[in-house]
Amino acid sequence: MCHFKKCTMALVFLLALGLNTLCLADTIKMKYSDHDPPGGMRTDFVKNTWLPEIENQTTGQVKIQEFWGGALMGSKEILKGIGDGVTQMGFVYPGHYPGQLPAHTILKLFPRGPSKFENMVWFYRKIYAEVPEFKTELENANVMTVMFTAGLPGAFTGKNPLAGIDDVKGDKWRAGDKWGLRFLENAGAVPVSVPWGDVYMALQTGTIDGCFTNYDGLHLMKFDEVAPNLLVSKSLWYAMPFLHLINLDYFNGLEENVQKGILKASEIAEQKFAQTYEKAFDQVMSEQKAAGYTVTEMSEADIAKWENADKLEELQAIWVEEAEKAGLKTAATVMAKVKAIHAEATAR
Known part of the structure; x- marks a missing residue:
């Protein structure tokens, strides 16, 4: 047993x-x-x-x-x-x-x-x-x-007052890629390329006057501490x-x-x-206002100025040309298809 x-x-x-x-x-x-x-x-x-x-x-x-x-x-x-x-x-x-x-x-x-x-x-x-x-x-x-x-929509965080997009004119502004820098240039700013990890110091020291990037990113990195003037819109999606x-x-x-x-x-x-x-x-907007920062929502006129339809068409044509040279032979077709789908998405 x-x-x-x-x-x-x-x-x-x-x-x-x-x-x-x-x-x-x-x-x-x-x-x-x-x-x-x-x-x-x-x-x-x-x-x-x-x-x-x-x-x-x-x-x-x-x-x-x-x-x-x-x-x-x-x-x-x-x-x-x-x-x-x-x-x-x-x-x-x-x-x-x-x-x-x-x-x-x-x-x-x-x-x-x-x-x-x-x-x-x-x-x-x-x-x-x-x-x-x-x-x-x-x-x-x-x-x-x-x-x-x-990411949250693109937003402007600047050391100087920002009542509208015209206030970036003549100031040194950073964006994260060449197309963002071209948009800043078209808006009248002086485009400056600065590595992401150096932006806070560049704002603090005056190397740049402002930064255009995604709203949550600039807040997480505390850029708004040293550049407390914000210009924002939900329409400026971080595409x-x-x-x-x-x-x-x-x-x-x-x-x-x-x-x-x-x-x-x-x-x-x-x-x-x-x-x-x-x-x-x-939440980001609420925290910024509570901290005493100046947050201004962009007008429809300002959004249209930033988009700059005439210049935008030129930039899109440049993209097609550069993409074809880089080996994307169907770049023109890609642009046409994405434009059509983008129009559908925006109208939803």
């Missing part, structure tokens, strides 16, 4: 050990890398909503190891890092890869756009579906988009999408139920991000 009990207990132990080993084998460990630190609108959303939702929709099968603030890779290394499998997932800002993602750079040539995130993501999904050059660029890098987010990517080969190698779980989690998160986006804009 004693011998029977010992055998039974040993069998139970071995079964438990086997089940535990099976569970461990079924656990999928994935890395997520982000060059921004937690504490911002997007990073907090990714950390507290999207990544937990992936674990939830895969019933705990996927476990994600997070790397923030460029701890694993910087913003200009991450696209290759995801494609090479150094990390399975990560955040990519397409503007940092004009050579590899030339089609994506077109979005900087649309300074006015949808004010609601649900219409922005509709636009992004539609151009990916109807303009194959966007997906092809990512596939060539061995990545695919699983979720879109976006370049924020891409949350996964290694394409890795994704294709996952079981179908895990793939579906990741995509479902991303769909749910995108819908939730619309509320986060709206609240964040109002």
Whole structure:
């Protein structure tokens, strides 16, 4: 009898050990890398909503190891890092890869756009579906988009009073890319290129008088502390999408139920991000006003001046010419298709 009990207990132990080993084998460990630190609108959303939702929709099968603030890779290394499998997932800002993602750079040539995130993501999904050059660029890098987010609209933060767009004239202003600098130049400002990490000091020392960038970014980086005059509008969408990517080969190698779980989690998160986006804009403005900063909302006339329809057409033609020279032979077709879809998105 004693011998029977010992055998039974040993069998139970071995079964438990086997089940535990099976569970461990079924656990999928994935890395997520982000060059921004937690504490911002997007990073907090990714950390507290999207990544937990992936674990939830895969019933705990996927476990994600997070790397923030460029701890694993910087913003200009991450696209290759995801494609090479150094990390399975990560955040990519397409503007940092004009050579590899030339089609994506077109979005900087649309300074006015949808004010609601649900219409922005509709636009992004539609151009990916109807303009194959966007997906092809990512596939060539061995990545695919699983979720879109976006920065808050572009905003002006200046050391000098900003009653309207004319007040940038003659002052030294920074933007993050050549197209933004061209828009500043067209508005009468003196365009200056300054690395993102040096902007606060440049404002503080007077190297520049102002900075045009996404509203949440300038507040997170505290540019408004040293340049407390703000000019804002929800119409000045930050057109370049924020891409949350996964290694394409890795994704294709996952079981179908895990793939579906990741995509479902991303769909749910995108819908939730619309509320986060709206609240964040109002929160930034409220905090700035509470701090005593001067926040002015742009008039329709100012928005039209910034967009500068005549100059905009010239810049779009320049983009087509440069993109064709860079190897995107269908650049004119891409421009025509994106223009049409952008008009639809703006009218929604």
